[in-house]
Amino acid sequence: MKNKAKIKVEQFLNAWKENNHIKMYELTSKTWMAKHSKKQLKQLLPKRIKSFKVEEITEFSPCIYDANITLRVGGKTKKVTARLLCELEPYKPSVDGVFGINPISIIKNLY
Numbered sequence: 001m002k003n004k005a006k007i008k009v010e011q012f013l014n015a016w017k018e019n020n021h022i023k024m025y026e027l028t029s030k031t032w033m034a035k036h037s038k039k040q041l042k043q044l045l046p047k048r049i050k051s052f053k054v055e056e057i058t059e060f061s062p063c064i065y066d067a068n069i070t071l072r073v074g075g076k077t078k079k080v081t082a083r084l085l086c087e088l089e090p091y092k093p094s095v096d097g098v099f100g101i102n103p104i105s106i107i108k109n110l111y
Contacts, residue, residue, distance in 0.1 A: 005065040005084045006057050008099040013052045016045065029100030034090035044103055049073045063093035080106050
């Protein structure tokens with residue numbers, strides 16, 4: 001599960017680095033996607049990142065993982081945490097589901 005979470009967060013961060021908000025949106029959690037639009041994601045994370053490093057991924061619960069990340073954005077280095085949820089459908093966490101990022105978790109130390 002940890003490797004699946006790492007792959008998903010790296011895909012999200014690469015899409016962000018490419019300023020591809022459509023791809024980023026597709027990689028968000030099913031719960032987040034059910035309530036938010038691509039436009040809202042772009043408003044939430046408007047700045048393009050220059051680089052990133054996934055420092056550590058920890059299990060919060062079998063369906064929830066946290067990724068500690070160092071970002072280079074706007075000429076500054078920021079340490080953020082991205083929460084990943086494994087879900088079958090919105091509000092239905094399951095180890096048999098698919099990981100997605102909760103983008104709101106990233107903004108805590110970003111701005």
